Amino acid sequence: MSTPGPRQSVLLIDDDVTFASVLARALVARGFEVATAHDGANALATLRRDAADHVVLDLRLGSENGLALIPQLLAIRPGLRILLLTGYASIATAVEAIKRGAHDYLAKPVDADQVVQALLGGGTREPAVPEPSAPPPLRRLEWEHIQRVLAECDGNISHAAQRLGLHRRTLQRKLAKRPVREAGKYRD
Numbered sequence: 501m502s503t504p505g506p507r508q509s510v511l512l513i514d515d516d517v518t519f520a521s522v523l524a525r526a527l528v529a530r531g532f533e534v535a536t537a538h539d540g541a542n543a544l545a546t547l548r549r550d551a552a553d554h555v556v557l558d559l560r561l562g563s564e565n566g567l568a569l570i571p572q573l574l575a576i577r578p579g580l581r582i583l584l585l586t587g588y589a590s591i592a593t594a595v596e597a598i599k600r601g602a603h604d605y606l607a608k609p610v611d612a613d614q615v616v617q618a619l620l621g622g623g624t625r626e627p628a629v630p631e632p633s634a635p636p637p638l639r640r641l642e643w644e645h646i647q648r649v650l651a652e653c654d655g656n657i658s659h660a661a662q663r664l665g666l667h668r669r670t671l672q673r674k675l676a677k678r679p680v681r682e683a684g685k686y687r688d
Contacts, residue, residue: 509533510619511552513543513569514585515561523556526612540564540572547576554619557602559586559593565655567593570600583618585610588675592648646674 510532514520517538524534535550537543539561547555555573559566566584573580582604584597589607597605604618646664653660661671 507531507533508553508619509535509550510554510556511543511547511550512536512556513538513540513561513566514556514558515539516558523612523615527615530612530616532616540569543569544572544576547573547580551577553581555580555582556615556619557582557584559584559588559597567596567600567651568654570597570602574601581619583615585615588647590644590647592644592651596651642674646671650675 508531510527512520512524512527512534513536514523515538520536520538524536527534532554535546535552537546543555543557546552557566557569557573561569566586570582570584573582582602584593584602584605585608586593586605587608589605594605604621606614606618646660649663650657650660653663657671657675658668661668664671666674
């Protein structure tokens with residue numbers, strides 16, 4: 501895997517301290533300067549203090565939504581290249597991330613070489629969500645719809661639950677479950 505030319509800096513924003521630490525070490529080994537933050541407020545303060553060339557941002561930062569953080573990061577540093585990572589991949593969140601200004605989107609688990617490739621890639625590209633070869637199961641369609649509505653509600657679970665006709669706790673339980681996995685073909 502290629503390394504960056506002149507030393508480039510990355511702000512890694514993830515509430516999973518272990519994941520952030522492991523990825524930070526891997527990026528340092530590949531020639532990046534890395535700063536970490538574990539919530540939105542610290543991320544914004546770090547970016548104001550230490551300008552970064554790239555941001556690797558988790559979609560879920562505890563109770564915060566990483567999508568909402570994208571415009572704030574770009575307001576501080578307009579030329580910033582943002583890579584959104586998530587363990588809850590969906591087409592709706594990928595499209596919303598790109599609309600808000602992210603340059604790339606990767607589903608976890610992800611390795612450092614994939615992150616470096618996304619950070620150093622030229623220009624924007626289509627979200628990295630595979631095209632299904634068979635129709636998705638109903639559970640996956642439900643997950644996609646919930647993610648789309650949640651993105652339209654800027655991560656507000658109460659408002660999204662109301663729009664979906666669900667009780668807020670029911671929506672929270674559905675969100676706590678992992679989405680249906682894809683491995684070439686959809687599985688039930």
